[in-house]
Amino acid sequence: MTQLLDTSAVPDVVLEAGRLFQAAGHDLSLVGGPVRDLFLGRVSTDLDFTTDATPDQTLAVIKGWADAVWEIGREFGTIGLRRGDMQLEITTYRAEAYDPASRKPVVAFGTELADDLVRRDFTVNSMALRLPSLELVDPHGGVRDLHARLLRTPGTPQSSFDDDPLRMMRAARFASQLRMDVAPEVLAAMTDMAARLEIVSAERVRDELVKLINGADPRRGVEIMVDTGLADVVLPEVPALRLETDSAHHHKDVYQHSLTVMEQAVDLERPEGPVIGPDFPLRFAALMHDVGKPDTRRFSDDGAVSFRHHDVVGAKLTRKRMKALRFDNETIKTVTRLVELHMRFYGYGEAGWTDSAVRRYVRDAGDQLDRLHLLTRSDVTTKNKRKAGRLARSYDDLERRILELAEQEELAAVRPELDGQQIMEILGIGPSKTVGQAYNFLLELRLDEGEIGRESAEARLREWWAANRPDDDSAKNAAPNESETGL
Structure with a gap:
């Protein structure tokens, strides 16, 4: 619920700025989100102001008062500054419009607060506090709409x-x-x-x-x-999840399921812990985890529906979409890895978790294991309480097994007991693809059997070499990359 405006919550820096501009003969108003948030009982450290002063005049007013100033938005009339731990943006009254053929706003400076407010996005953001008097200016019913929890525009939505x-x-x-x-x-x-x-x-x-x-x-x-x-x-992959069904082929509503998985992932976030909310990679992976289903849906004669490899296809689609939206590489890598791995748990659920399977699960999840735990648990939306309970118990068992093995081994950094350099020394070969093959053999051995000691690892490597040693000089061919050798 919204509340009456509590002007006592207005930060001192706001009133200081108001007095500075008033002394210089200029109007200044706190505007937009910070005013809205005061009605919601929140105070932001990012403060937006509007003024009749030009950018040059603003710079003159704040000179010596601001701790730091930046002019990156100057061509749009905005001067940014820091005062203590507060960030302020002061913008000249303006009109802003798009040329239909351009992505950049066309800016014209204005002279009146009322003209500035009518050009803002929504009525709840079209309120201002004149400074330093703290007079509320609300020509478009922003307080009314805030109480009604309704988003309207000051002018027509079209304009x-x-x-x-x-x-x-x-x-x-x-x-x-x-x-x-x-x-x-x-x-x-x-x-x-x-x-x-x-x-x-x-x-x-x-x-x-x-x-x-x-x-x-x-x-x-x-x-x-x-x-x-x-x-x-x-995000066209999301509406594409609204798959059509018919009387012969029944399956879960993938779109509604994905929204529910996202909601359940949000519910599993914690203010403290391994995944602190709000966590965009977890939430977005939950929304996108099944986007590979439309392209992989297949029908069988008995009416069953399958989505084989939708996890792999979904990861590719997610990566493509996130690149188009200019996400950074680390976020893309995190989200797509979660989408790719979200079905991994179900491959082991019925057969039980061997030590080898646990090691592979942890190895493949890497530093995303905690998010994968939450995504996998969120991906249970069945209304069958017995089935949901069985899946929850299975995942409880998996997490318990991970903790038990982690006490015995460094699961998060599972590596062979011999590195690439040692492999070359033991086998008497130089850098080559064969070194990568030997490294992968030892890695699989490590995952299957755990730590066996260097001597045993060397003996098993020599056995492998005896069975796989090339008949010619192919072991001396072009060197592999580092991921093949572990160097």
């Missing part, structure tokens, strides 16, 4: 989204972050104008998507994206 099509993504993001409903006329405009999102840079879209997925209710945000067609532009 707002024409100004900046990314605002359509922002609507879905705020629905997730603030658990708000989107007004019907706004949803209608989003549906009609979804294709306009194509002109927005991938980086800006990516940033909004991350905020949406990390919100309090990401399911709501994703559903809005899918229902309005925004997801067809941003």
Whole structure:
């Protein structure tokens, strides 16, 4: 629930800035999200202001007061600064619009606060506090809409989204972050104008998507994206999960299942622990884990449906989409690895977990083991309580086995007991593909039998060499890469 505005919660630095600009003969107002958050009982350390001062005039006012200043947004009228532990952005009153053929905003500076507020994205962000008087300016009913938990635009939705099509993504993001409903006329405009999102840079879209997925209710945000067609532009693999069924072929609703898995993954996050929420890689992997199913769906004569290798196909599709959205390589690697491994547990569930299987599971998960634990547990959405309980107990047993073996071995860094250099010395060969083959043989031996000691490992290597030694000089061919030899 929203509450009355508590002006006592306004940070001192806000009032200081207001007095500085007032003394210099300029207007200054706290605006947008920070004002909205005051009604929600939250205080942000990132503060947005709007002013009638030009960027040059702003720089003159804050000179000597700001601890640091940056001008990266100067061409858009924005001057950034740091004062203590607070980040401030001060922007000249402006109009902002998109050229239909351009991804860059066209900026014109304004002279009135009212004109600035009407050009903002939503009414809940179109409120301002004049400084230093703390007079609330709310010409578009932002307080009313905040109490109603409703997202509306100050002007028409069409003009707002024409100004900046990314605002359509922002609507879905705020629905997730603030658990708000989107007004019907706004949803209608989003549906009609979804294709306009194509002109927005991938980086800006990516940033909004991350905020949406990390919100309090990401399911709501994703559903809005899918229902309005925004997801067809941003994340087409997700609406593609709405697979058609017929009377002869029944299977789980993959789209709804994926949304539920994401919700359950959110519920498993903790403020402290190995996976601290909100955790984007876990949540996004949960949403994308089955995107390989549409391409791998096969029907058998008895009506059964299979999705063989959908984990591998899904990882490839996820990697391609994340690259298109300009995610960094580390995040792409993390999410795609989770998608690729999300079925690994089910390959062992019935047969039981041998020590060898446990070692391979830990080795393959690497530093994503904790996230994989949560993703796998989240991927149980059956309403059959007996089946769900059996799967939970099986995974409990797997985690117990991992802990037991970890006490005996360094599972997270399982390596052969001989490295590439030692292999070459024992076999009397130089760098070659054969060294990589020998290394892989010893790695499999290590996974199957655990630690057997260097002497035993050397003896087994010589046995392998006797059976696999080339008849010619092929062992002296081109050197392998480091991953083949463990060097």
